[in-house]
Amino acid sequence: MLEKHYDPKKVEEGKYAKWKEGGYFTAGDKSKQPFSLVIPPPNVTGKLHLGHVMDTIPDDIIVRYKKMKGFDVLWVPGMDHAGIATQAKVEEKLRKQGISRYDLGREKFLEKTWEWKKEYGDTIHDQWEKIGLAVDYSRERFTLDPGLSNAVKEVFCTLYEQGLIYQGERIINWDPVLKTALSNIEVIHQDDEGEFFYFIYDVVDSNEKLIVATTRPETMFGDTAVFVNPKDKRYAHLIGKKCINPANGEPLPIMGDEYVDITFGTGAMKCTPAHDPNDFALSKKYGFPLIKVLDESAHMNELAGKYNGMDRYECRKSLVEDIKASGHLDHIEKFVHSVGHSERSGVVVEPMLSKQWFVKMKPLAERVIAQQNSKDKVEFFPPRFEKTLLRWMNEVEDWCVSRQLWWGHRIPAYYDKKTGEVVVSRTPLDPEKYDQDEDVLDTWFSSALWPFATLGWPEKTPDYDRYFPTSVLNTGYDIIFFWVSRMIFQSEHFTDQVPFRQVIIHGLIRDPKGRKMSKSLGNGVDPIDVIAEYGVDALRYFITTNSTPGLDMRYSDEKLQAASNYLNKIWNSVRYVEMTLGDYQPKEIDFKACGPLEKFILSRLQKTIKTVESKMEKYQFANASSALYDFVYDDFCSFYLEMSKVTLADPAQADLVKDVLYYVVRSIVLMIYPYTPFIGEELYQSLPFAKPSIMEESYPEYRKDFVSNPAEKQGNLLREILRDVRGYKSDQGLAPNAPVEIYLSPKAPFQGIEDYLTRFLFAKKVEFGKELPQGDVFSYGDFGLALKQDIDVEEAKAKLSKEIETLHFEIARGEKMLGNPGFLAKAPKEKVAAEEEKLSANKAKLAALEARLKELN
């Protein structure tokens, strides 16, 4: 027997181990159709947060649902080495011990990082277990394992051979703390308040002065020219002359180019080819030298003269002072502008000229665009996110893939010690003759291969044959560019197939005020705390059923409480059914022998199954669960379960009612189970005929032979009567259980209705008669009901009048609608018929109420 109250802690204990040991997570049943997905691999940087819960629980629901639907489901688990992020964490840890990575050297440092990986990998495993992920551990992968490394080498070398990877000197985003290049999307732009310095440049051989504005005075040592727009009347005559750089006294040519925006600043712009991407482009056009003035930690080099060795900001400060002292500072303005920060270290990135490896994106992106125009494309849920992907593909720039880190896939490029020539090779070259490139690849380079490399690619493995392309991928909109887009282009380029047929994009979870959860705000919520308070099932239910696909959601204690209450409700309804079953062994339902309310609940259940299934297929978990929720509360618990107490008391009907109760409650458990597997298993096990695990069960099937529209109508009518009379009592200030006398007109909606009225309206008397007595009357088409009270005639008349008034309103509406030729001609037939029926019912009701009013007068 179940306990009176649902206790998540007791329910959750031991279940995961049982599933895991029972082999329920392992794929491979060849008699079934395959269905596959890969987990979005969490970074081994720390423990899981609510974002991971959002990434994985929808997958888990899909996995459990698809298993019940008879698929051979493979869910590949794994983790990401997360190059920069992990290395930054390990370095931070070492720094606290006063050690730098250079003190350790590459090999020792990597050892330390593997230790870190082991520790955090274990934590992540624990947490997967805690939240109940049905992942196939026999297929677990890591982005740095030998298989993935092999795939990475294969991809790098092939792209190189195809001319799609090249090495080039370009302006890249440099993180001066982590001392590595970053790709464009690893740079976060935010509006910072800065200063706009207006400096005076003396024009050579002239008395004229040119005022040039800059936000970055320290880069003036790398300037090669000053540009003005040739159409700018103020300056056109200066083109061809020279002016003096106030930072170092060097003469700079004044040049004309339409690139310059006349309206911005003073209309005169300095050009720093080695430290600004736009200036770099200009320099290519005019063949300027590329002068670097900053080193890899963003300190000034010898070109900065007396500022040599200073940090960029220190240099800026003293340089400005010196220029001011020389009389070349015009003024300084406050200026809010967008500044790039490193996603990982947070420091202001330095655009810097550097030799890096790049992936040539255009051909890869074009393939994706073509694929998305074909029938065999990746389908997005919700569809609008396809536009996000295509926009990126259309605008994409070459991808800088080299990182000056140690933790990652080392670039398989080698330099001839004598000639310096580059050789890219799948196998290591002789270290006597060659030095391997020191850099590693961007983490996303390996993540991009995740769906096929985890299944064995480039080998032709059985898993790859059977499970690729994967069926679906679920992830947040924030990593569409980082990850989704890259998996798509790599997969299409290398496997000639999409990596997954469908992508579900979810929003982000925010704090209760709608702010992003972040360390600095201290508003993060630890899933483990939530689980301790409400249980995993409530967390899972909350997170998957309280948001619209693709939109953000807010964390809410109230909703977790509500989820927990709902589960308690289901728990108790199962408990009630088990109490009524006792030793009885339910059997197949004899539908024909069922009473109207049994037919009602069976029919309602079928429609619920149908709705839930169709929403599940579209991954609309909020809609699926709310259909089930409505059924559980409104149809079952609040209504049928109560009503069944009447029929259960009749020995002739009791067994049949028990069959129905068992079937309904079992269906509810099976449908809630993918959302809340722990309580699902617990309740399932407590029911008769349980298999060793609910994971062996199949999903409830829609049974057309259990559908009865007339029975639903009868049930709804009884519900309406109960509500009316209860409402009446409440209006009259009577207690819900105040006794009443009820009189019914002969044409009752179904036989035996009096038993329900007696019990649930606390009627001390229910009588049928041709004439309804003096009292309050309720009319339901051709059926009427009266309550015998010592009534206040005036009050009763007022109430009747009010009801009549609203009926008139309703009838007028119906008549207007049905009198509209446009409506009759264009509206669907069913709609017209429904309106006609409603109208005639209202008319009958009106007639009855009017007759009643007349009687009272």
Added chain:
RNA sequence: GGAUGCUUAGCUCAGCGGGAGAGCAUCGCCCUUACAAGGCGGGGGUCGCAGGUUCGAAACCUGCAGCAUCCACCA
């Protein structure tokens, strides 16, 4: 500058072409033998604004406003 989303009850959000819904909050009544973390019954909304399409608009179209996010630019 470009794109996308949001604006519906006090709060958080569904609904997205046929009479405004849920959870929480609120009010009233009830310890009725599954559940008081409960039951029953209420109250509460010119669905951001303005036009348009339609027999019919919260829903579709156009414009506007506010909020949010992303991309690009910012000498």
